[in-house]
Amino acid sequence: MFIRLTLRILATAAILALAAPHPSWAQASQQSTGIQPGDAFGEDTILTPKSIVFVKGSGTWDNAFETITGAFKKLKAYTDKEGLKTDGLPMTIFTATDDTGFQYQAAIPIAETPKTPPRGEISIGQSPEGHALKFVHHGSYDQLDDTYEAITNYLDDKRLEAKDMFIEQYVTDPVSANKDKLTVNVLVMIK
Secondary structure (H helix, E strand, O other): OHHHHHHHHHHHHOOOOOOOOOOOHHHHHHHOOOOOOOOOEEEEEEEOOOEEEEEEEEEEHHHHHHHHHHHHHHHHHHHHHHOOOEOOOOEEEEEEEOOOEEEEEEEEEEOOOOOOOOOOOEEEEEOOOEEEEEEEEEEOOOOHHHHHHHHHHHHHHHOOOEEEEEEEEEOOOOOOOOOOOEEEEEEEEEO
16 A cells, blocks of 8 residues: 555655656566556557546545445446446546545446436536556555555656656456456556
């Protein structure tokens, strides 16, 4: 959890400490249990905006997975009730982090805007757009720490600077999948 927290704090500050020595990103990724041969690791990608329904909230690092899955349960209930067709992977957009927790938007891309606008804590918006690097993680949510450590090393080695946000896209549904066997795309927005 500490390594993921470190990356999130760095992403929020949009500053990477380039002076500190780190093992190469290749060594860290090979040692990581969450990265498999053939996975995208630092793959350039351009994110295009999509219509999303989302729940905005905050949470603590100790309960991050439970907080995020709780938000997705609310979104799934809403999309099912409204008969909305999804148009992409569910995602968590991390908008701010600190030592104790984070602010986020749990979002599901939708094919078209609902006829009846949502009320309460569910909103409609657009997903982030711009240049990002894609990293793939396999394993539990807690094991993402290893992947985030490898990402931090990769960014340091390449002397790249992250923007104030990053995204976790869930290839496996975080609500229904085995929580120890997730596949997550981590998208780091680059300046």
